[in-house]
Structures are given as structure tokens and as C-alpha cells.
Amino acid sequence: MLKIQDLHASIEGQPILNGVTLELKPGEVHAIMGPNGSGKSTLANIIAGRDEYTIESGNIEFEGVDLSELSPEERAHLGIFLSFQYPVEIPGVSVTNFIKTAINQHRKARGQEPMEAKDMLRLMREKMELLEMDKGFLSRSLNEGFSGGEKKRNEIFQMALLEPKLAILDETDSGLDIDALRIVAQGVNALRSPDRAILVITHYQRLLDYIRPDFVHVLHKGRIVKSGDKSLALELEKRGYDWLKETAS
Amino acid sequence: MEFLDTITQSEYAYGFTTLIDSDTLPPGLNEDVIRVISAKKNEPEWMLDWRLEAFKIWQGMTEPEWANVVYEKPDFQAISYYSAPKPKKTIDSLDEVDPELLKTFEKLGISLDEQKRLSGVAMDVVVDSVSVKTTFQAKLKEIGIIFCPMSEAVRDHPELVKKYLGTIVPRTDNFYAALNSAVFTDGSFCYIPKGVRCPMELSTYFRINEAGTGQFERTLIVAEESSYVSYLEGCTAPMRDENQLHAAVVELVALDGAEIKYSTVQNWYPGDANGKGGVFNFVTKRGLCERNAKISWTQVETGSAVTWKYPSCILKGENSVGEFYSVAVTNHHQQADTGTKMIHLGRNTRSTIVAKGICAGKSNGSYRGLVKMGPRAKNARNFSQCDSLLMGDACGTHTFPYIEIENSTAKVEHEATTSKIGADQLFYCNQRGIPTEEAIALIVNGYCKEVLNQLPMEFAIEAQKLLALSLEGSVG
Numbered sequence: 001m002l003k004i005q006d007l008h009a010s011i012e013g014q015p016i017l018n019g020v021t022l023e024l025k026p027g028e029v030h031a032i033m034g035p036n037g038s039g040k041s042t043l044a045n046i047i048a049g050r051d052e053y054t055i056e057s058g059n060i061e062f063e064g065v066d067l068s069e070l071s072p073e074e075r076a077h078l079g080i081f082l083s084f085q086y087p088v089e090i091p092g093v094s095v096t097n098f099i100k101t102a103i104n105q106h107r108k109a110r111g112q113e114p115m116e117a118k119d120m121l122r123l124m125r126e127k128m129e130l131l132e133m134d135k136g137f138l139s140r141s142l143n144e145g146f147s148g149g150e151k152k153r154n155e156i157f158q159m160a161l162l163e164p165k166l167a168i169l170d171e172t173d174s175g176l177d178i179d180a181l182r183i184v185a186q187g188v189n190a191l192r193s194p195d196r197a198i199l200v201i202t203h204y205q206r207l208l209d210y211i212r213p214d215f216v217h218v219l220h221k222g223r224i225v226k227s228g229d230k231s232l233a234l235e236l237e238k239r240g241y242d243w244l245k246e247t248a249s
Numbered sequence: 250m251e252f253l254d255t256i257t258q259s260e261y262a263y264g265f266t267t268l269i270d271s272d273t274l275p276p277g278l279n280e281d282v283i284r285v286i287s288a289k290k291n292e293p294e295w296m297l298d299w300r301l302e303a304f305k306i307w308q309g310m311t312e313p314e315w316a317n318v319v320y321e322k323p324d325f326q327a328i329s330y331y332s333a334p335k336p337k338k339t340i341d342s343l344d345e346v347d348p349e350l351l352k353t354f355e356k357l358g359i360s361l362d363e364q365k366r367l368s369g370v371a372m373d374v375v376v377d378s379v380s381v382k383t384t385f386q387a388k389l390k391e392i393g394i395i396f397c398p399m400s401e402a403v404r405d406h407p408e409l410v411k412k413y414l415g416t417i418v419p420r421t422d423n424f425y426a427a428l429n430s431a432v433f434t435d436g437s438f439c440y441i442p443k444g445v446r447c448p449m450e451l452s453t454y455f456r457i458n459e460a461g462t463g464q465f466e467r468t469l470i471v472a473e474e475s476s477y478v479s480y481l482e483g484c485t486a487p488m489r490d491e492n493q494l495h496a497a498v499v500e501l502v503a504l505d506g507a508e509i510k511y512s513t514v515q516n517w518y519p520g521d522a523n524g525k526g527g528v529f530n531f532v533t534k535r536g537l538c539e540r541n542a543k544i545s546w547t548q549v550e551t552g553s554a555v556t557w558k559y560p561s562c563i564l565k566g567e568n569s570v571g572e573f574y575s576v577a578v579t580n581h582h583q584q585a586d587t588g589t590k591m592i593h594l595g596r597n598t599r600s601t602i603v604a605k606g607i608c609a610g611k612s613n614g615s616y617r618g619l620v621k622m623g624p625r626a627k628n629a630r631n632f633s634q635c636d637s638l639l640m641g642d643a644c645g646t647h648t649f650p651y652i653e654i655e656n657s658t659a660k661v662e663h664e665a666t667t668s669k670i671g672a673d674q675l676f677y678c679n680q681r682g683i684p685t686e687e688a689i690a691l692i693v694n695g696y697c698k699e700v701l702n703q704l705p706m707e708f709a710i711e712a713q714k715l716l717a718l719s720l721e722g723s724v725g
Contacts, residue, residue: 048676048680049679049680050676052672071679071684072676072679072680073679073680073682073683073684073685076679076680076681076682077682081680082680084677084680087677088671088673088674088677090674090677090678090691090692090695091695091696092694092695092696092697092698092699093691093692093694093695097691097695098681098691101681101683101687101691102678102681102682102683105681105682105683105684105687106682109682141695142695158681162681162682
């Protein structure tokens with residue numbers, strides 16, 4: 001589904017990714033771990049199409065399509081979803097209005113008519129239940145005055161509504177207390193399916209107790225220095241990143 | 250000023266009698282020109298005297314320069330002050346209309362009938378607009394509401410016009426108000442009798458005399474005790490006009506317990522992307538509130554090259570309420586200096602100001618507002634919120650709040666923010682599948698929500714689309 005080959009990328013001339021190779025197949029859950037500044041969020045943003053980054057060499061393909069020529073919205077329409085580490089506030093735009101616009105833009109890209117208001121509402125109610133959100137949430141301004149937990153829940157809520165093929169969770173666990181973490185993980189797990197891939201980016205292995213990955217990769221200085229299964233995450237928890245930094249350099 | 254001397258001292262080359270027969274007066278302004286205007290309108294003597302007095306006052310005034318705008322001052326001698334209302338050139342179908350204009354109409358979601366009306370397509374077959382208007386007129390008349398062109402009111406309701414005209418915006422008020430008083434040719438008059446709630450939104454759209462908007466409009470709305478009226482002015486469709494200078498005066502009188510809601514969508518031609526052409530819009534709008542009365546101004550300003558406009562409320566009666574909700578968009582080389590004045594005179598008077606500026610391109614937007622708490626305005630309250638939204642880094646925004654407090658029980662709150670549509674916000678929307686143009690529309694409409702919510706429903710939807718359209722191509 002997602003194929004990244006020897007990807008080199010930079011921001012303002014500063015190299016950040018130095019040859020990342022990664023493949024995700026439908027149904028798989030991959031975790032990318034690594035110390036701060038290792039390039040985890042950069043990777044997520046590059047897949048989603050943020051234009052501050054320059055791809056120096058290498059390829060990113062999604063279902064056989066070269067992503068480098070596509071705008072962020074075109075990538076979204078193909079089914080790529082990024083749950084942001086820091087979701088932005090849009091004052092005066094309600095959660096409902098924002099999601100309605102997003103869903104209808106997806107439908108438009110597929111040549112479909114806008115969704116009927118009552119269908120939209122039913123769908124939202126259903127997903128809200130899953131994420132244990134209260135009704136008042138829908139009429140609040142997007143992310144404005146939201147707690148850390150509410151912001152992340154809102155991200156997963158949108159993901160549940162947009163039903164992407166590839167979901168990238170960028171530090172979704174940061175700023176969450178244990179209850180919120182459980183609820184968010186529950187939302188993500190409900191989306192696990194044989195034809196959907198999930199890329200979990202996290203600093204700590206805590207989230208991986210809830211969202212069990214099939215593969216774990218360690219990113220350091222812009223390269224994947226080690227890959228393994230769930231046990232690698234546990235090992236990192238115990239030993240930290242330093243032993244890998246040594247082997248990498 | 251030298252040019253005023255030139256205008257006023259030179260003999261009028263064409264003479265009075267020839268002037269009265271012509272459809273368009275040659276450029277220039279003097280007493281004879283005013284006599285011609287008055288005669289063309291069949292005005293009574295008192296009206297002519299009032300105009301001539303205004304003209305004298307104007308001659309002694311100089312053009313204001315305090316606004317934060319830069320423009321070449323109009324040559325008052327080069328303006329023709331009267332042009333007979335010409336029937337709009339009618340065409341047979343929309344196929345003959347400039348396709349660019351039709352595209353704009355479509356984006357604004359303007360109905361086909363409305364499109365035809367705006368572009369001058371003969372409408373007799375599609376919709377009998379005259380009969381629609383007549384029906385409305387009849388309905389209004391039944392409950393005693395007068396809604397007619399100003400010139401008609403001067404002839405048919407002189408006692409009302411005499412009583413109120415120039416009482417809120419006196420001829421001495423400012424340079425452009427004085428000029429308007431001397432030469433106004435068009436405008437609306439509206440009178441709501443005691444206790445009557447006007448059953449529909451009144452708009453210039455339904456005015457009988459559709460001669461096209463004048464350069465010097467004069468509007469007077471009088472709401473008698475405990476009456477209510479909502480008035481809509483303007484149009485979201487782009488208004489092109491060969492007149493560069495527009496200097497309107499609007500006066501509102503809200504007597505005890507009355508409420509006037511005045512909504513404006515202003516979309517005069519702003520000039521091209523390089524700042525060439527465009528309308529100068531120098532407007533004086535003011536309302537007076539007696540006891541328990543309320544005046545609410547809502548404006549969405551997207552047009553004009555230079556705007557200079559401060560809809561104001563004089564809160565004279567106790568417990569009266571003034572509101573000002575404004576969105577002012579400037580793009581390309583547009584300049585706007587706009588805001589309000591809330592003059593609290595009576596006890597327990599309250600006012601709310603919500604001003605949202607949006608600047609894009611190389612434009613310049615200023616909020617200028619006065620909140621004055623008079624010595625007898627015990628327990629008066631004001632809340633002001635002035636926000637600016639910037640797009641790109643070549644535009645400028647300024648806030649000039651003036652606060653004068655003359656008693657210790659008054660409370661004034663002022664909040665101001667400046668923000669930018671950030672790359673982060675746009676990327677977030679893009680990632681959710683929302684393209685940049687749509688994302689800007691979404692963000693801007695969210696930002697303006699408090700103001701747009703004040704507009705009547707249909708107007709609000711059009712205004713939303715207009716905002717998006719005005720800002721098209723302003724980011725990325």
C-alpha cells in the first residue's frame with residue numbers, strides 16, 4: 001500500500017531524512033519510534049504532503065501512485081489521513097461544519113453528491129459514541145479551548161468519519177491521561193481492518209500496549225536503524241535509545 | 250481652497266434655462282446647478298433653500314485628511330451633479346451578458362431571475378417584478394408604513410422630511426455631508442408608525458423608482474414609538490459605476506422603544522488588481538436612540554477603492570442600545586478606514602462593537618472607533634472587540650480606538666486581536682481533503698461568524714460567498 005524507498009528529505013537545506021525505506025501492506029500496523037529530533041514527525045508530514053520539506057531523492061508511492069506530484073488534499077482524497085501531533089484551532093468554525101466540509105470534499109473528489117444532513121448527523125452520532133464524546137462537542141469551535149485529550153479525540157473522530165486507507169498517528173498519545181489514551185486507542189482499534197494500514201508514531205511504548213503493532217521500527221538521525229516486532233518496543237522501554245544510537249553511528 | 254473659489258466665482262457658462270432642458274448637467278458646482286437639481290425634482294422652495302444653505306456651509310469647509318487613507322482628491326469641478334435617470338439598457342437574454350459577470354453571479358449563488366434583473370435583461374415575461382413591488386407597497390401602505398424615494402417624500406410628506414432631515418447628520422457635520430445635503434439626488438425615505446412592526450425586510454430592491462443608485466444618496470428612516478424595522482442596503486453583486494465619488498448620508502431616528510436594524514453589504518467596484526480605478530466611498534451614517542430604543546448597524550464591506558465610513562449611534566435616551574457589527578475586507582490596493590462612534594448620553598445606555606477586519610494583498614485596513622461616555626450617562630456600558638486577520642505580508646492593519654469618559658460609573662471594555670491565516674491552518678484543512686480556496690473561505694467565515702449571524706438569513710449566505718470571492722487567490 002505505502003512504499004517508501006531510500007527517501008532523503010530536507011528543510012531549508014538541513015537534511016532530516018537520510019534514506020528511509022519502509023513498506024506497509026494492507027491490514028498491517030507499524031510503529032515508528034525514536035528519540036526527539038530523529039525525523040519521525042517529518043516522515044509523517046512528508047507522506048501527507050507538507051510543502052516545507054524538500055524531497056532530495058527517493059520515492060514515496062501509495063497504491064502504485066507517486067505521491068510527490070500530488071497536493072495534500074489529493075493525497076487525502078486517495079485515503080491518507082494524518083492525525084496531527086498539534087491539531088490547529090480554527091475559531092468560529094464548528095466541529096460539525098469542519099467535518100461536513102471535509103467529508104463533502106472527499107465525496108466531491110469521488111464524483112459523489114454532498115451527503116444528506118440527516119445521514120451526516122447519524123454518522124457523527126455513531127462515531128461520537130465510540131469515542132465517548134458528549135453532544136456539545138459538535139457545536140464547539142474546532143480545537144479552540146480544547147484540552148489535549150479533546151484535541152486528540154477529535155482527530156480520531158475525524159479519522160473514524162473519513163475512513164482512510166492509511167492512517168498516520170503522529171504522537172497521538174502525547175498529552176493524554178490514561179483514560180483518554182484508552183478511549184483513543186479503542187477508537188483506533190475499531191478501525192483496524194484487513195484493508196487498512198496504520199502507521200503509529202510515538203516516543204513511548206505506552207500507546208503500543210493499547211494499539212498492538214505488527215512491526216516496530218526505530219528511527220535515528222533520519223534512518224531506520226532497527227526493525228522488529230512488538231518486543232523491540234519493550235526492549236526500548238527498558239534500555240532507552242542510547243544503545244541503538246551507538247550501533248547506528 | 251482655491252478650487253472652490255474657482256467653481257463658485259466663475260459664471261456658469263450654460264445659463265439656467267438651457268440647463269433645465271438637458272439630461273445631464275455639465276461638470277461643475279454652483280448655486281445654479283443646485284437650483285436645477287431642485288427644479289428637476291419639482292421640489293418645494295424650503296428644500297431648495299435648505300440645499301443652498303448647505304452649499305454655503307460646504308464652501309467654507311475643507312476636505313478632511315485625518316483618515317488613514319491615501320488617494321488623489323476628487324476634482325469637484327470635474328463632476329456632473331445631475332444626470333437624468335436613464336432607463337437601463339435592456340437586453341433580451343443572459344447570453345448577451347459579459348460571461349465574467351455571469352460567472353461571478355454563479356459563485357455568489359444569485360438566482361437566475363435576480364441575475365437577469367441585475368444585468369438588465371427585460372423581465373416582463375419571467376417575473377412581473379413591477380407587480381411584486383406593487384403588492385409589497387400595498388401591503389405596507391395598509392399598515393401605515395411609508396417607503397418611497399426621497400424625492401417623492403419631499404413632495405408628498407414634507408412635514409416629516411422637514412421635521413427630521415438633517416437633524417441627525419446636520420449640514421455642518423462634515424465636508425461630505427454638507428456636499429451631499431446640497432446636491433443629493435436619490436435615496437430612500439422610510440417611516441414606521443407608532444407600534445407597527447414592519448412585516449418584511451425593507452430593501453432598496455423593492456423601491457418603486459429604480460433609477461440606479463445615485464452618487465449622492467440620502468436616506469432617512471424614522472421609527473415611531475415602539476415600532477420595528479429591518480432595512481437592507483446594497484447588494485452582493487458587483488456594482489460597477491462610472492461615478493468615482495460616492496458620498497451618501499444615512500440618518501436613523503429611533504423614538505422611544507423603537508428598534509431599527511440596518512444591514513449593509515457594500516460591493517462597489519474596488520479597482521483592478523493594480524489599484525487602478527475604483528469607487529471612493531465617503532459615507533456619513535448616524536442614528537439617534539431615544540428612551541429604550543435600539544439601533545443595530547451591521548455591515549459587510551468588500552468593495553470600493555477607498556472607504557471612509559463610521560456608522561454611529563447617539564444613545565440619548567436612557568436604557569437605549571447601540572450595536573455595530575462589521576466585517577471590512579480589503580484586497581489588492583484597497584484602503585478602508587471604518588468603524589463607529591457610540592455616544593452615550595443617557596443613563597444605563599449600552600453599546601456593543603464587533604469589528605472584524607480582513608486584509609489581503611497590498612491593502613490597508615483601519616478600525617477607527619469612538620466610545621464616549623457623557624457626564625449624565627450613569628452606568629453606561631460598552632464592549633468593543635476589534636479583530637484583524639491578515640493574509641500575506643504586504644498588507645497593513647491599524648486600530649485607532651478613542652475612548653472619552655466623563656463619568657465614573659461608566660464601564661468600557663476593549664479587546665483587540667490580530668491574527669494571520671497560518672500555513673498550519675491551511676495544511677490542516679488540506680490534509681482533511683479541503684482545497685486551499687475552500688479552506689480560506691471556511692476560516693474567514695468562521696472568523697466573521699459573529700457579524701454574519703446578525704444579517705438576515707439570505708443576505709448572510711450571499712455575504713459568506715462574497716467574502717470568499719473577494720479573497721480569491723489571495724493566499725498561495
